[in-house]
Amino acid sequence: MAWERTKRFALHVPSSTENLAMIRDFVKSIGTQSGMEDLDVARLELAVDEACANVIEHAYDDDTSKEVEIRASVDETSVQIEVVDTGKGFDPAAVEQLKVKDLMTAKRSGGLGMRLMKSFMDEVHYEVQPGVKNELKMVKRLNKG
Amino acid sequence: MANPFSIHKSTEEGLSVLALEGYLDAHTAPEFEKTVQAEFQAGRKQMVVECSKLTYISSAGLGVFMSFIEEIREAGGDIKICGLTPKVYQVFDILGFSALFDILPDLPATVRRFQEAPVKET
Numbered sequence: 076m077a078w079e080r081t082k083r084f085a086l087h088v089p090s091s092t093e094n095l096a097m098i099r100d101f102v103k104s105i106g107t108q109s110g111m112e113d114l115d116v117a118r119l120e121l122a123v124d125e126a127c128a129n130v131i132e133h134a135y136d137d138d139t140s141k142e143v144e145i146r147a148s149v150d151e152t153s154v155q156i157e158v159v160d161t162g163k164g165f166d167p168a169a170v171e172q173l174k175v176k177d178l179m180t181a182k183r184s185g186g187l188g189m190r191l192m193k194s195f196m197d198e199v200h201y202e203v204q205p206g207v208k209n210e211l212k213m214v215k216r217l218n219k220g
Numbered sequence: 221m222a223n224p225f226s227i228h229k230s231t232e233e234g235l236s237v238l239a240l241e242g243y244l245d246a247h248t249a250p251e252f253e254k255t256v257q258a259e260f261q262a263g264r265k266q267m268v269v270e271c272s273k274l275t276y277i278s279s280a281g282l283g284v285f286m287s288f289i290e291e292i293r294e295a296g297g298d299i300k301i302c303g304l305t306p307k308v309y310q311v312f313d314i315l316g317f318s319a320l321f322d323i324l325p326d327l328p329a330t331v332r333r334f335q336e337a338p339v340k341e342t
Binding site: 092093095099111112113117118120121124126128131132169174175187188190191194195 | 224243245246247276278279280282283288306307310311312314315317320342
């Protein structure tokens with residue numbers, strides 16, 4: 076049965092950008108263990124880094140007393156990641172998706188992280204309850220022959 | 221922990237070369253930003269960012285390139301990028317940076333590109 080094959084992992088870290096490297100190491104191990112190719116592991120690593128950096132800098136405003144939770148579950152078909160925080164939520168639909176050239180002219184890099192997440196993951200969903208719980212769920216399918 | 225990110229500065233044929241080593245993420249991007257700003261303010265507006273030892277980049281790192289490039293080009297300079305590993309290149313490429321920046325295989329090719337096209341036409 077599928078549920079017997081699902082492996083679950085979790086990491087809780089203080090909300091500080093210095094912990095992004097630790098988060099990436101955690102995700103990298105999961106990607107490698109699940110049999111992903113190196114470039115796909117790198118994509119997974121980046122998508123989770125972007126999600127967590129957004130939480131640290133925007134949801135928690137660099138408040139290091141807060142905590143970011145990263146949950147991962149791996150089965151035969153996919154790696155699923157959830158990034159959970161209790162900070163300020165946001166409306167994902169309100170994030171402008173300007174062209175990169177226009178962002179460059181405006182000297183803004185906002186929205187690039189979300190673009191990378193959507194480009195590199197097969198599914199990205201938000202469940203936002205500001206101040207209560209925000210969850211970002213991402214799925215990367217495994218292409219095993 | 222070993223220093224996760226460092227910048228080695230040098231000059232090559234009058235160009236300012238910033239060789240990046242380690243990872244460029246939301247934690248280390250401010251150091252890169254300060255360095256680029258200092259170079260520009262010192263009048264060194266032709267910059268090569270050499271990335272053969274850069275192991276990782278996130279949007280925070282890419283944001284540094286974006287925030288300075290217009291101003292540098294308006295001043296007749298440019299930032300050209302070389303030595304990207306496939307892992308790092310895929311991040312530049314997926315966001316379309318390869319059309320907006322000169323991305324070269326190595327330093328000699330970048331020096332030649334500066335001679336041919338000091339400012340990239342976009």
